[in-house]
Amino acid sequence: MVGFLTTIFNWVQGFLGLPATSLADALPWWDILWAFVYFVGAIILLIINVIMLIWIERRAAGFFQERVGPNRVGPFGLLQTINDTIKLLGKEWIMPAAADKLVYLIAPLLIVTVSVTMYGLLPYGPGITPVTLNVGILFFLAISSVNTLSVLMAGWGSNNKYSLLGGMRTVAQIISYEIPMALSIIGIVMITGSLDLGTIASAQSHVWNVFVQPVAFVIFVISALAELTKSPFDMTEAEQEFVAGYHTEYSGIRFTLFFMGEYANLFSMSALGVVLFFGGANGPFLPPWVWFIGKTYVFILFMLWIRWTFLRIRVDKMMKFNWKILIPISLANLLLTGVGIKIWQAATGAIRW
Amino acid sequence: MYGLGLLKGLGVSMKRFWMPKITEKYPEVQPKLPERSKGSFQYNKDSCTSCELCSMACPNGVIKVEWHKDESGKKRLDRYRMNLGHCLFCGLCVEACPTTPKSIDFKRDFALGCWRKEDIYRVWTKEWPAAESAPDPAAPASPSAPAQGGN
Numbered sequence: 001m002v003g004f005l006t007t008i009f010n011w012v013q014g015f016l017g018l019p020a021t022s023l024a025d026a027l028p029w030w031d032i033l034w035a036f037v038y039f040v041g042a043i044i045l046l047i048i049n050v051i052m053l054i055w056i057e058r059r060a061a062g063f064f065q066e067r068v069g070p071n072r073v074g075p076f077g078l079l080q081t082i083n084d085t086i087k088l089l090g091k092e093w094i095m096p097a098a099a100d101k102l103v104y105l106i107a108p109l110l111i112v113t114v115s116v117t118m119y120g121l122l123p124y125g126p127g128i129t130p131v132t133l134n135v136g137i138l139f140f141l142a143i144s145s146v147n148t149l150s151v152l153m154a155g156w157g158s159n160n161k162y163s164l165l166g167g168m169r170t171v172a173q174i175i176s177y178e179i180p181m182a183l184s185i186i187g188i189v190m191i192t193g194s195l196d197l198g199t200i201a202s203a204q205s206h207v208w209n210v211f212v213q214p215v216a217f218v219i220f221v222i223s224a225l226a227e228l229t230k231s232p233f234d235m236t237e238a239e240q241e242f243v244a245g246y247h248t249e250y251s252g253i254r255f256t257l258f259f260m261g262e263y264a265n266l267f268s269m270s271a272l273g274v275v276l277f278f279g280g281a282n283g284p285f286l287p288p289w290v291w292f293i294g295k296t297y298v299f300i301l302f303m304l305w306i307r308w309t310f311l312r313i314r315v316d317k318m319m320k321f322n323w324k325i326l327i328p329i330s331l332a333n334l335l336l337t338g339v340g341i342k343i344w345q346a347a348t349g350a351i352r353w
Numbered sequence: 354m355y356g357l358g359l360l361k362g363l364g365v366s367m368k369r370f371w372m373p374k375i376t377e378k379y380p381e382v383q384p385k386l387p388e389r390s391k392g393s394f395q396y397n398k399d400s401c402t403s404c405e406l407c408s409m410a411c412p413n414g415v416i417k418v419e420w421h422k423d424e425s426g427k428k429r430l431d432r433y434r435m436n437l438g439h440c441l442f443c444g445l446c447v448e449a450c451p452t453t454p455k456s457i458d459f460k461r462d463f464a465l466g467c468w469r470k471e472d473i474y475r476v477w478t479k480e481w482p483a484a485e486s487a488p489d490p491a492a493p494a495s496p497s498a499p500a501q502g503g504n
Contacts, residue, residue, distance in 0.1 A: 064366050068376045309366040310359070 038130035042119040046264050053263045054081045056297075057304060064308040091252040096159055099249070104157030108254040110150035111261035117143050118268040123198040125281040125288030136197040137189065140272060141182060144227065147265065148174045151236065151246050154258070158249035166245025169315065170229060170236040176322045177226035177233075183330035184216035184223070187337040188276050197272075201280025210277040215333045217277050219326055224269050225306060226318070228262070232310040233318060270299040391442050392463035396433055396477045401456035403428040410449035413439040416457075430479045437465065438473040 055070065055078060062069025070077035095104065120130040121140050133139050148171050155167020189195060191212060192203045210217045226233040237245035247258045274280060274295045283291035313321070345351045377384045386392070403420040419432040446457050467473060 060370075062376075063370045063374070066369050066372060066375045068374050068378070071378070305363065305367065305370075309362050 038120060039116075042116055042130055046116060046119050046260075046267075049267045050260050050263045051081045051085075053266060053300065054084075054259075056300070057263070060301065060304045061308050064305070085256060088256045089253055093252045093254065094249075096249050098159045100157040100159060102157075103153045104249075105254075107150045107154035107157055108250065108257035108261070110153065111147060112257050112264070114143055114146045114150065115261050115264035115268065119264070121197060122268065122271045122292075123201050123275060123280055124292050126198075126202070128289060129198055132198060133196065135195045137185060137195050137200070137272075137276075140197070141178065141185070144265070144269070145174070145178060147261075150261075154250070155246040158246070160249050162242035162244075163246050163248045166236045166242045166248070170246060173229065173233065173235060173318065174227055176319060177223040177326075180219050180322065180326040180330045181223035181227065183327070183334055184213075184219040185276060187213050187216045187334055190334075190337055190341060197275050197280075201275045201282065204279035205282050208277060208279045213277070213333070213337065215329065216337075219330050219333070220273060220277065221303075221306070222326065223322075224273060225303065226322075228266055228269055228303075230266070230303065231307045232313050234312055235315050235318065238312060266300060266303070267296065270303060271296045273299050386461050386463070389459075390461055390463070391444060391459045392461045393437075393459075393465055394435060394475060395458055395460040396475070397452075397454060397456045397458070398430060398433065398477050398479045400452045400454055401430055401433065402452060403430045404451065406449040406451060407446035407457050410445040412443065412445065413441060415440045416446055429481060432479070433477045435475040436473060437475060438470075 058080070059069035059077065061067075070080035073079040073083045095101070118140060121133065121136055121143075123129040123132075151170045151174075152167045155163040155165075155170070158164070188200060188209050191209070192200045194200060194203070225231075229236045235241075237247070242248065247255055250258060271292070274292065278295050278299070280295075281288035281292040283295075286294075342351070403418055405418045408414075408416040408418050415436050417432075417434045417436075418430070419434070420428045420430050423429045444459065447455060447459060450457050
């Protein structure tokens with residue numbers, strides 16, 4: 001990523017005739033080509049995932065409620081999502097007259113951009129990580145926070161009380177729940193000694209982190225559900241309270257983009273969980289990327305199971321739960337992890353008392 | 354202990370996941386109807402005595418029994434007509450029927466949708482030997498054979 005950006009800057013500098021390396025040296029065709037390939041790959045993965053995920057979600061929701069779910073379009077209803085997407089694309093774009101137009105239009109684009117960026121960071125296997133960053137997990141958390149911004153932009157730009165309330169709730173919820181999430185991740189970073197997602201995944205070749213850090217795993221799942229604004233934390237689009245929250249005023253392709261972003265985030269957050277707690281792409285017999293995708297989908301099914309079981313909790317109780325229970329527990333977990341690491345190091349002779 | 358209720362809830366929903374589904378895929382798979390479900394009517398013209406009790410029991414005047422008397426003064430059935438457009442499916446006619454087996458009874462065929470107004474009528478005619486048959490009464494347009502439900 002950094003190298004790629006440097007080459008772009010070099011190329012622009014050279015193009016403008018600024019004192020830099022010569023133009024011939026600065027033309028990084030090979031890098032640009034590979035960056036483009038990775039970008040297209042991430043986009044294709046995102047679209048296929050979103051199509052599959054929406055189908056899985058609706059089908060699993062049906063099964064959990066003793067229904068059948070979509071089963072009309074295509075075999076087992078697999079083409080239902082494509083059908084719905086085409087329907088949505090054909091719909092009219094309606095923009096509120098009093099909307100803050102720029103903010104209103106940028107918000108759906110931003111949410112998809114963020115999703116694509118997160119897809120670029122995931123280690124799908126050794127050698128197929130689109131962008132290897134040595135601060136990968138930090139970047140992942142930082143980028144996923146930008147979702148908050150796009151949701152708030154959508155809520156503000158719509159100039160609608162329901163949208164604004166939904167957006168405000170999202171900001172409060174996501175920002176609060178990022179703290180226990182980051183704290184639960186820090187324990188793993190302490191054990192692994194690296195912020196690189198690929199290193200964290202490959203460090204679990206013997207034992208998965210979920211057995212080493214079970215408390216952190218529970219905290220991670222709870223805060224990931226809250227980050228994704230999935231039930232039981234779906235206050236942002238609580239139909240009974242606000243119409244649809246921040247995307248009340250969106251229609252047609254812009255609504256599609258929001259929907260895509262939501263499900264793309266579901267995949268990337270589950271993939272992060274797999275990398276952190278379930279050994280990433282490690283696994284016998286099958287190729288690594290199959291293990292990665294398979295584990296991620298199992299994790300997603302687990303999230304859907306939680307989603308379709310529990311009720312939405314009240315806003316104040318959600319915040320109370322976060323600040324008074326989750327954060328203290330995650331801090332205690334962090335302390336115990338640090339003490340445990342030191343004891344382990346002393347026991348194995350890595351350090352002296 | 355906190356959290357046991359949550360685990361129990363998860364167990365319930367996972368059990369539901371694997372249970373057979375309640376949804377019936379109706380047009381492809383016919384539903385399993387209860388034994389005594391009320392659908393359309395079946396008429397047994399051999400056991401009917403043309404007593405018209407069903408017609409009198411009907412609150413909406415759905416049933417019209419047409420008959421004639423033969424040489425021995427016995428009632429002979431010509432035509433049994435039901436206008437299902439006015440029918441409530443209350444079953445009073447079935448209750449009123451004195452014969453065994455019931456001459457008018459429910460059957461399970463519930464798909465009564467039809468495209469033409471004439472198909473609402475259920476008409477059963479009984480053919481007698483030519484010497485005994487009554488003159489055809491002026492009846493509204495009716496299909497030659499009773500439409501057995503369906504569309």
